[in-house]
Amino acid sequence: MRIGAAVRHYFIEAYTPFGQISLLEEFLSGIKYTYLFTGGPGTGKSTMIKLIGIELIDRGYSVEYIRSVKEPDSVAGLYLRKHKLCILDRNEFVPEVLVQSEYQREIDFNSFCQQGKLAKAEQKIAALAATLQNLEEQIVLNLQRSYLKEEEARIAQLVLNKTNNIHNFLTLWRIASLEGQSVLPEQYYNEIMEIISQIQKEYLSYYFLQALRLDRWLNLAPHFIKDYDLICLDSEGSMRMLPELLQEVRYLGQGIELIIHPLKPYTMIGMIFPEKNLTVWKGNPHKPEEQGFQQEHNPALLQVLERYKTCRFDLKTIYNTSVNFSRLDELRQQIVSCIIADLRK
DSSP, X not given: OOOOTTOEEXXXXXXXTTEEEEOHHHHGXXXXXEEEEESOTTSSHXXXXXXHHHHHHHTTOOOEEEEOSSSTTSEEEEEEGGGTEEEEEGGGSOTTSOOOOSEEEEEEGGGGBOHHHHHHTHHHHHHHHHHHHHHHHHHHHHHHHHHOXXXXXXXXXXXXXXXXXXXXXXXXXXXXXXXXXXXXOSTHHHHHHHHHHTSOGGGEEEEBOEEEOSSSEEEOHHHHTTTSEEEEEOSHHHHTHHHHHHHHHHHHTOOEEEEEOSSSTTSEEEEEEGXXXXXXXXXXXXXXXXXXXXXXXXXXXXXXXXXXXXXXXXXXXXXHTTBOHHHHHHHHHHHHHHHHHHHTO
């Protein structure tokens, strides 16, 4: 999928050694209008989101695309930040997070499928869905084996045990800091996090910019921050400037975008200060290996990812061959009309 010059792409979920972590709860905290697409993979939801985004861009709106952690080259949502409106493919995000907003519409794409075909494939669909869930658990286990030392793995299991229904960055940080100081970064990190925890939530945004792809880690950071002045934190001395900078931003009531590390989701890879046109990064954002990402997956993880991709393709094929796509063109125009009406309220 090609990234447009003026369009931002990011993730709000990640497969991590600490489980599938979602930032959806924090992302939705300021949303006013939500369009929820439901239905199986392959029913046209991602294509619909992309086409609606293109039409909104053509009308002059600033669109941000939310990528799918299950299929990183595909989109799972879009966001109009200024208007607090989003579209989400509900099935691409963890089901535990409750989606609520002031104005909410839900559209079931399974209703555009030939129900007889889906009924005949019901058992196969259930089997593939169960296999995918099992493979997602294996992805997490393999990330633990690939990236965590013994003490970190112990902390990961403790965090997993306590965070089955917790999808909140600050909560994860507090649990990790209580369970094991040895897994936290340099001495200034807790001071930085204490300041961030005091900033009003409407001024904070959270993203992941890296995701597992079959061939390697996908890194969206270079494009995401290309228009900002960059400070690379490569020493203890450079870390010392962050608390003072954060205190200034907090006092001025300016926004901060926090880029969360998918290998250690209680820590940050970088911070962006939009009003200052500044980004602060741990190492070089163009070199993921400086943030601890391996350039190649180990064979066990690669095998799981290959099985996951094949299984997901098989499931998408079942749904895709049952969809009446001619009806989706009419639906797209209806959705765009509803969105435009919302934006004019």
